[in-house]
Amino acid sequence: QAQLVQSGAEVGKPGASVKVSCKASEYTFNNYFIHWVRQAPGQGLEWVGSIKPPRGGTNYAQKFRGRVIMTSDTSTTTVYMELTSLRSDDTAVFYCARELGFPDSWGQGTLVTVSS
Amino acid sequence: SYVLSQPPSVSVAPGQTARISCGGDNIGLKSVHWYQQKPGQAPVLVVYDDSDRPSGIPERFSGSNSGDPATLTISRVEAGDEADYYCQVWDSSSDHYVFGPGTKVTVL
Numbered sequence A: 001q002a003q004l005v006q007s008g009a010e011v012g013k014p015g016a017s018v019k020v021s022c023k024a025s026e027y028t029f030n031n032y033f034i035h036w037v038r039q040a041p042g043q044g045l046e047w048v049g050s051i052k053p054p055r056g057g058t059n060y061a062q063k064f065r066g067r068v069i070m071t072s073d074t075s076t077t078t079v080y081m082e083l084t085s086l087r088s089d090d091t092a093v094f095y096c097a098r099e100l101g102f103p104d105s106w107g108q109g110t111l112v113t114v115s116s
Numbered sequence B: 001s002y003v004l005s006q007p008p009s010v011s012v013a014p015g016q017t018a019r020i021s022c023g024g025d026n027i028g029l030k031s032v033h034w035y036q037q038k039p040g041q042a043p044v045l046v047v048y049d050d051s052d053r054p055s056g057i058p059e060r061f062s063g064s065n066s067g068d069p070a071t072l073t074i075s076r077v078e079a080g081d082e083a084d085y086y087c088q089v090w091d092s093s094s095d096h097y098v099f100g101p102g103t104k105v106t107v108l
Helices: none
Strands: A003-006 A008-011 A020-024 A036-038 A046-052 A057-059 A068-073 A078-083 A093-099 A103-106 A110-114 B009-010 B016-024 B031-035 B043-045 B061-064 B070-072 B083-091 B095-099 B103-107
Touching: A003 A093, A003 A103, A008 A020, A020 A036, A020 A093, A036 A068, A046 A068, A046 B095, A068 B031, A078 A093, A103 B009, A103 B043, B009 B016, B016 B083, B016 B103, B043 B083, B070 B083
Parallel strands: A008 A110, B009 B103
Antiparallel strands: A003 A020, A020 A078, A036 A046, A036 A093, A046 A057, A068 A078, A093 A103, A093 A110, B016 B070, B031 B043, B031 B083, B061 B070, B083 B095, B083 B103
């Protein structure tokens, strides 16, 4: 069973950046895409984008292009998502998920709070 | 961009059957996946590729997609099935994942 463990809650100021990590284990890291999904308080799931280790090819949702950067580190089997130019409406839980043709295993989620 | 539609809520008595629809343009040509999300928890895959179940998911959960809409059916509903349910597809034209708005299932 694939395991995805995310970093802890983050607080960022408007205009700043936050970086969330997602450590993968129990499967061959380089064989699968990792997706990131955002969920604002009381709202639904919103796809942010994906990355394919090891070369790190990315695909970002139009809404987040220019503000999101996804990277991967094969030595630590960890994927990172950095969100820049934070706004108050970025306050949300961010999930990473492994793709098996569809997201089949999910991390526990990381709460990002944007507050001055 | 591709848009999915779901009813905001479905209410069902214990032991009865809940049906959750997921509509979209030519959705019958896409593979539909369904997720269950309970408060404060990450989503859990309950049906993939229209009608397949991951290991560990009860047979009470089934899916179909013979056209608009696709449907998730929960038979013999239990109190523990109360959750939000999301459908999801991959939109090939934009190479993006798309989620439906979610349906809250309430067990009466």
